[in-house]
Each structure stands twice: as C-alpha cells, then as structure tokens.
Amino acid sequence: MNLVDWDFAVTVGARVAGPGPEVSPEEAAAAVLELREGADRSTPLVSDFTGLRTEAGTAPVLVVDRRGWLRANADGFSTILKPVVDKLVEKKGPPSAFAEAIGTRVTGAEVGLMLGFLSSKVLGQFDPFHDPHGRLLLVAPNIVHVEREIGADPTDFRLWVCLHEETHRVQFTANPWLGPHLLAQMHQVADTLEPSALLDSLRRGADAIRSGEGSVLDLVSTPEQKEVLDRVTGIMSLLEGHADVVMDGVGPTVIPSVAQIRKKFNQRRKGVGSLDKLLRRLLGLDAKMAQYRDGAVFVRRVVDKVGMDDFNAVWSGPETLPTKAEIADPDAWVARVL
Template identity: 30%
Template sequence: MDLTTGLWAVATASGDEPVDWSAATTAAKATSTAGSLSLSEAEKAGYAADVRDARSAIRSLTDRSFSVPGTVEIQNRHHWIDANVRTFRRVFEPLSQAGVSVHHASRTVNTATTAGTLAYVARHVLGQYDPLLLADGDPGHELYFVHPNVVQGADSLDVEYPRFRRWIAFHEVTHAAEFGAAPWLSEYLSERLREAVKDLTKYDIPREAFTDVNVAMTAVEGYAELLMDHAFDEESADLRRKLDARRRGGGPVSQIVRRALGFTMKRAQYERGRAFFDAVTREIGIDGAGAVWDRPENLPSDEELEDPDRWLDRVDHQ
C-alpha cells in the first residue's frame, strides 16, 4: 500500500464532477493491496466447473430459464475497483449532467469517501454478479470472483478452499437466476436509482426511491439464500454459520466502518429476505415463491416482508 500516493490523489482532486473518478481510483488502489492472481490451470478449471454446476443445479430446482455470463472474470482487488468505478460513475452521471455545482472542498470529501469505500469493499468482496445497471443499450451482465479474497476468506473461516470457492460460485449464480427470471428487474432498479439521483439534484432526500431499492434488494438477497440452501450439492450448515458470523464480525472500528458503508443493512437484507421466503415456501413451495419475479407488482412491499401472509393473499388474488 502507498498511503502517500492515496492522500495526494485525494488532495489534488479536480474537475467539474462531484467526484474526481481518476483520483478516487488511484487512491483506492494505493490504499489496498491487489492480491495475487497466481492460479493453476486446475484452479481456473475449478471456477468454471463450479459455475457450470451451479447453473445446472439451480435450473433443475426451478422451472425458470436463465443464463450466466459467457465469460467469468477472476479478478484481483484492483480489477474489482476498476469494474466498480464504472458502475459508480454511471450512478452519479445525472448529477454531472444536471450541472450541480460542487465546491472544491466538497469534491475532495466526495473523492476521499468514494476511494475509502472502494478500498474497503475491495478487501472484503468475494464474488459479484453485475447486471450492469444504468448501462446504455443491452450491455448483458458480468460475473466476477475476487480470487485473493476467496483464498483469504477460506483460510480465515477454516474452510477448504475448493469448497468455499464453490459456495461463492453457487451464491453468485443464484443472482444470475433471479435477474434472468425477471427481465424487468434491471430496469426497475435502474429507474429507482435514476429517481434517487434526480431527487438529489433538487436537494431532496430520495426516501421513496431508496425504500423501493432496499425492498427489491431484500427480495433478491433473500431468494438467493433460499436457492443456495436447496441447490448447493454439499452439506452447508457449517458454512452458513461461519459466513453469518463473518457478516456480523470485526472489531469496534470495523463495525463502525461497516455500519457507515451500509454493510449492516446488507446483512439485514439477507436475514429479512430469507425469513420472508422461508414463510412463503412453507405455504406454496419454491416454484410458488418464484412468482415474486413474474412482474414488478409481485415484489413484496416493505410491510409484506414483515407479514408474508399479506403477500400470499395479494398475489393469490391477482
């Protein structure tokens, strides 16, 4: 790591946008190690086989068709930063297009915050299914594995690396299944993000748009957890316990950072969404629960996440 380079990049942030993206990228990489991408041919084949097996297992579990990206990227942490800077820029582009005036001091703070977020997440993210929200045209989708973190995660959880890698592959492919089963979902989320940023350009707090995104992502994460436990082809109770502990773990400083970056909300999405789908599945099975992806109106409301019977009654009468 090179803290001096990171600090200098932030201190010299410039341009007309709310964030100096080049400086944020430089600072994020300077304050995080890339990690090793030294993979054997067997490891490369292992990632590919895990994705193929996950696709087959999930397809056999549901009656909904979906595809996975043709190319699976095995990344280091800096590759992940590059990929996600592109996403961040797309999200905040409306602010630039609206000509929102940003003071130099604010740009510096925004750049530092963005760099810190990217660096922190890059050190922890294991895999990512990316539906490329807000991208122009029909951009397809992408699937990443951050190999140094997968290896480190397996070691820290005292889990065999090939088994842990396979678990992560199954989890990310469940997201491909969700977005494939719901062709409307990417545009739904993109539109809510556009609304949120549009509100910000008017200096309004976009509560409704953020609530819609949070509810939708709670459904996404909860359904993924449901599919994972049914599709994964090995005993996984120990993995579930260890990963749940990982999501809650860390010292006081780490907990503060995770809370500030929304990691606690992410954990709540997993837990709240899974509880909703467990209740729904007990009543109508996995295929029935998949009705949530039939159309946007079938997404549960914030209230229905707490009372699945209300969702069952509403969807049953549509």
C-alpha cells in the first residue's frame, strides 16, 4: 500500500520542472564528463582537508537530469514515509483498490508539484538512504543553468559544486553510522504524524507554492515532534556548514575564479523566487539558509579553537553530534564533547 502514487508524482514533477536550458549534444556530453571528473578529483581534496577517509567508489556518482533527481527523491520519500503507511494499515486495514487509486493519485499530484519546483533548483544532493552506501546526484541541467546565470567559468563552477556535494559523500561514507542514524530520526518524525495529518501537510505544501503562505510543519507541534526536528536541524546544519567550509578552504587552491563564484552565488542565494524562498514557505522559517550560515559559523569557530583533528570528534557517533542549541553556541559543544 502507498499514500502517494510516486510514479505519478514524478510525471507531474517533470512537467512542472521542464527540461532545463538548451544545450547541444556535445555540450551535454562535455558537462557530464566534467562533472564526473570533478567528483573524482574532489574526493582526495576533501579527504586531505578534512581528515575524513573513505574508499573510492563507496557510493556511486550519478549525473542526472531533473527527472532523474525526481525519481531518486520519490524513492527516498517512499522509504522515509514507510512507518506512516505501516501505521495506517495496522489501524484501519488496507483501503479498497478504488479508494487507494484515487487517493494516491491526488497526493501524487501534490507531491509532484513540490518536487517539480525543487528539481529545477537543486544543483546536487547526496542521497544517504539508497542501499547500500548512498549515492551522489549531480543535476547537470541546473548546474549549467546557474553557471550561465551568474556568468561563471563552467570548469571552475562545476568543480566548485562537486567539492560541496563530494563533501557530503565523504561525510556519510567515512562515517557509516550517520546515514542509518539520520534515517531513524526521519522515521521518528514520520511516525509521530497521523496519516490524515500527513496528507493535510502535503496539500498545504502544494498550496504554499501557489500562494506563498502556509507551512508543511504547522502540524508538527507536539514536544516529541519538536525534539526530533531539533535533532535533525542540528545534524543538517553541521553537514551543510561543514561542506561550505570545505568549499571555501579547498576552493582557492584549485579554482582560480572561486572568489567571484562565491560572491555571485551568495547574491543568488538571496534572490527572489529561489530555492531558499520556497523552503521558507514550506518550512515556515529560513531553514535552509540558516543551516548553511549557522553551520559554517559553528565549524569555523570549533576548528579555529581546537583544530580539525579534534573537531572530527563530532563524527564519533550520535552522542557527539551538535544539538540545535550547540550550533548557535560552539563553546558549549566543545565543553560537552572535548
């Protein structure tokens, strides 16, 4: 049984997203090759800078189009929402074939609207929930679109994106406990939602895109739910901030135009109608940009104080991850863990 027709969600999302910028077959092939090479080149750069060691090829690198990103995320959401589906079947039993077909198609359309919008914005993503060790997705049409939009050197920009996304691959593959721990947190969030509340939140998210109002997380209000979400926020802030620090640390050594790229990209992050504004609507707060900003401040302050080797204690296990409060107070994390 499903709550969402994921195949239909992908179809709707692909229609919303469109194919992306126009490129010749030769340009497309060159971009795919350069992104694959950039990901391979980034692995030792990230490992040397961070001190995190991982075997080459532990998680595959996939250069995808927007539909490929949609398919991967539909699969990921299906995994995360499994506890809700199991709970619904346990409580009420399976619905009739007709009710399931109609209901899942409606929610599929609403999820597809959200994912379709996101799929036109995301440059890359590490999917830690894909068996056995995750996979790295690089969304080629979006990378080409942004490099054209900000007037960046394509070779430099592609390597810059690869550095950020490869950092996420290294984070998870060098610390195999991290993916299952994050999935467990996501399952806890999903498990606290009643199926009817989840469906309401999906519809609210779709409405948020249309109207700019509402929040998917308006229904996440119990102390238990907020506690889990605070833990997830702490983890995501660490991961995103750490990747930004690596980009800025490694970038000047291998990317000649990195300063111009960072300046233009930061300006784009503030842009009207961009991914951060969508996430504000869906989450009810400036979550994504706060994760980059606050997480990077946390990592820099701890590394400046104790050095990268001692900072890497953060990857020892769930108990050493920073809380949401510690992200804002790095000294508190140092005092507790070190």
